[in-house]
Amino acid sequence: MKKITQTTPGLLNKLSALETDWKDDFSRRVLVFLNKFESVNDDPWTLVRLLDEDFETASTIIRLFLEVSKDEYNTLLRSLFSDSRSAGKSGFKANPLGYVETLQTLFLSGKIRDTINRTYTWEDILTERLKGGRGSAIKGQKRGRELEDYVEAIVASVFSEYEARCSFTGMDGISTEKADFAIPCREKPEILIEVKGYGATGSKQTDVIGDVNRIIQEKRHDTVFLIFTDGVTWKARESDFRKLVDFQNSGYLYRIYTKKLSAEFKQDLMLLKEEKGL
Known part of the structure; x- marks a missing residue:
């Protein structure tokens, strides 16, 4: 077989759609x-x-x-x-x-x-196609952001100073890690809060454990770490949820909250504010 030198443009022109039913x-x-x-x-x-x-x-x-x-x-x-x-x-x-x-x-x-x-129109049909593609991903994103906004409203009612959706400075004073809320600031946080909301797919639940573990490894040992989560999808991922509870039971994080525990969440924030002079 004769040797040839292939080119990207030449091969791109030879590509065709892979149709499938x-x-x-x-x-x-x-x-x-x-x-x-x-x-x-x-x-x-x-x-x-x-x-x-x-x-x-x-x-x-x-x-x-x-x-x-x-x-x-x-x-x-x-x-x-x-x-x-x-x-x-x-x-x-x-x-x-x-x-x-x-x-x-x-x-x-x-x-x-x-x-x-x-009675359906062509616009209805295209709307449904859009919903089936982007819509499912957007719903998951909105659930997470809406829970973050819910938590932020509580945080703002207690603290005048906090930073949202930031990267806080770790225990060595150099490296950083992402967290949803750092109180009073990202440079020297006394309290860290991570928010994880799930109501549909369970594909990202395992990632939560990794996110939480990275915060635990990065934060100072005397920094209070709180988790706020919700979504009945956790019931289908009990093994992952149990890992969060194990973190709490072992003292790596202070407490896990849900919307049904909102009153306790606010009360604990008020106590922490007084204890830490914030």
Whole structure:
């Protein structure tokens, strides 16, 4: 074979799109099953029959009507049912009507009817495509930022001096690490607060442990370190959450808070303000 010297422009001109069909066998099952949902009404048995016929496919379509990801749907189920078994096919088989009646607390039948009866335009179609791509990522980002804003409002009600979303100076006085709040300042923080909010996908939960561990390794030992987190997705990642609790139990961080512990969070900040003369 004759030797040649290839060039980037030459090869770029030879590239072509790798077309692929997004539909696999399960997707085709879903598409075939869609029309059966036209029979759904306020009678819960209409949904019972569909779930009984093909639980996995019907559950996927229900999730699509609710406009949630698979992770979000599983999280919803865990919040509605007492345990993972009750939330799945076994729970449905054990009590079909009870299972559907529990789903109806999400106003499921109404959402199904509204979706089926709606007249769609090309703008609606493109909006849905945008939501499916950028939308899922943006929702996760917004959840995290909204929790940060929630925590900042509490911090600001207690302290006149603090720095948000900054890199604080570590114990050696040279290296730095990121934290959501440093009180009173990043150069010599007396209190560090890290905020982690999750409500959908669980893919980043493990990263939380790494973030927290880096702060623990970098901060002075006498700097108070607080964690504020929330989101029922943690229930699906108990092993990771347990690591946070282990940090707290071992004294590496002072306390973990959630929105339901907001009063305690503010009270503790007020106590720390007095103790440290801030």
